[in-house]
Amino acid sequence: MGKDEKIKKIKNLNKKIVLAPMAGITNGDFCKRFKGLFGIVTIGAYSLDKDSLNASREIVKRGREEFIYNLDDFGDIIRDEIKKARESNALVSVNVRFKNLEESLERLKIISKHADIIELNCHCRQKEITNLGIGQELLKNKELLRSYLIGMADLNVPIFLKVRANFVGLEELIETLNYTRDYFDGIHIDCFNPGKDYADLEVLKEISKNFSDKIIIGNNSVKSIEDAKNMLRYANFVSVARCILRGDIEWIKEFNAMEM
Template identity: 30%
Template sequence: MFTPPLALASLSGEADAGWARAGAAHAGAAFLGGIALDDDAREAARKLVARDRNEFLPADPLRFVDRQLVALADAEIQPAFNVRSTTPEPIVEAARVCRDRDAFLEINAHCRQDELCAVGCGETLLRDEPRLREFVERAADTGATVGVKVRAEVLGVDLPALARTIEDAGASFVHVDAMDSESVIADVAEASDLFVIANNGVRDDATVREYADYGADAVSVGRPSDNPAVLERVREAVDRRLGSAFELDAGTR
């Protein structure tokens, strides 16, 4: 899906085209965003900003997505955009933008901030399988490459079953924040044929090896994604531990 099988994970308000370019020497993909698309999600993002969190709040979020992807058109990295919405229509529009710019669309079913959950964004989608399925189906129907960012350790959520649901709906990948339950990667990998990106605590050879042993197809780096020393160390580990995936996918990006 991308080579090398190392991704930069989205950081709200920080993960833009410049950030992606800075990491392109080490990573095969960069997930920009997240960005709030519809009115309710944007209002929640404003509340997050009011309590000193970083958020992208451009006047026109779809134009922002498009301009950021244009800025990466000649970059040696696979672009993707992490998006939040309470309704499917803006996700469909974002999917079309991503499709036309050869980027992946990542639906955010991950963020757990109270403001976002209160309007039905982020983590709440994990507990609302019919709505998440609709989001994935409609986005995938545009012809875009679609995936979902999910979180482990959410009470009452069966991630392997959810992986099968989103695969049936047309998703190509799942990006799993394993939290402190790293073995969930094995459960998700065994449950579906989705491309599995493992996230959380990826810093060195030991963490890459653990996720590789659990069956991850790729790993992603979050907070240290702007630290070249960490990225270099993780890239070396990825080449060692996920080398077969690297060789298999070589030349596909």
């Protein structure tokens, strides 16, 4: 299946709720617990090179969860995780982080052969990751982001960006995404709203307007049918995380059964 066909398959999904990535949590075993619930499940974030994996180890020392493994075994590990995630009956997206593209490229190629989407992490705000100039720091470095995306251009898989709103200004975010728009197919945007317990839908609205040619996944504070409907005014899909950890999934079942 070619990349265009894979993009069409994503666009035609009936289920509009996506499982967002949660480092150290969303692996294959986690995803397969939710058979039939999601249109897309996202596993990761996975660190693909020595620098980012060492950063993950430092994060674990602070008590946070991360996926830790031997990089030499990554091919077998990710194939197994994707296979298990497919038991959810959803498409599988793999969220990735890396500092060194050259070191990571073979691992990206393996992912591209088995996953439906590769999602480049421009979102993580953990200091061990941002100190490498990656995660959300990529939103301040459009040249580096573009170089990563150009290096991934030959992968036969849709490329999405997971980005954080209100880390840089909206104009700068749009400018960075415009600068790289030829090299990605979707935007998974955390509508982070500093100091608020609800999503910044105005940012989502502007992203949707400026990137109508891309697949848009909205994220942040989606915990009810009403929240999902509000976000779907400006997005193709919405993603959830914390409500899943709480076991709050009945509303998703109801939402999936609704006529849209």
